[in-house]
Amino acid sequence: xxxxxxxxxxxxxxxxxxxxxxxxxxxxxxxxxxxxxxxxxxxxxxxxxxxxxxxxxxxxxxxxxxxxxxxxxxxxxxxxxxxxxxxxxxxxxxxxxxxxxxxxxxxxxxxxxxxxxxxxxxxxxxxxxxxxxxxxxxxxxxxxxx
Numbered sequence: 001x002x003x004x005x006x007x008x009x010x011x012x013x014x015x016x017x018x019x020x021x022x023x024x025x026x027x028x029x030x031x032x033x034x035x036x037x038x039x040x041x042x043x044x045x046x047x048x049x050x051x052x053x054x055x056x057x058x059x060x061x062x063x064x065x066x067x068x069x070x071x072x073x074x075x076x077x078x079x080x081x082x083x084x085x086x087x088x089x090x091x092x093x094x095x096x097x098x099x100x101x102x103x104x105x106x107x108x109x110x111x112x113x114x115x116x117x118x119x120x121x122x123x124x125x126x127x128x129x130x131x132x133x134x135x136x137x138x139x140x141x142x143x144x145x146x
């Protein structure tokens with residue numbers, strides 16, 4: 001079954017791209033769960049800790065500890081919700097955004113190296129195929145992105 005081979009290859013590529021990006025995390029002493037929370041905020045926007053816990057499949061107490069440590073390093077901040085001043089959301093700071101961008105840049109550079117011998121046409125085709133898969137996600141995925 002070709003889908004099994006596709007899954008394996010996608011998993012192997014994703015794992016190595018992730019590993020390469022994590023070298024940036026080691027440089028700034030950031031754990032994968034801390035980074036995952038920051039990435040989620042980067043792509044989904046500010047969220048309260050309850051929603052972060054649900055989205056990241058972590059206990060609220062775990063999220064609270066991660067947010068506290070990231071807040072001390074000024075990568076995130078807590079802010080009051082305008083509509084309900086009793087509620088708080090977690091917001092990624094500009095310093096946090098810089099960290100995410102640094103990791104993304106490392107990943108992009110790694111992908112660029114992997115595709116050095118690809119023609120522009122092959123790169124376009126690859127992008128077209130994986131974009132087509134991504135566009136099907138809402139139809140078949142068991143959970144939403146944000």
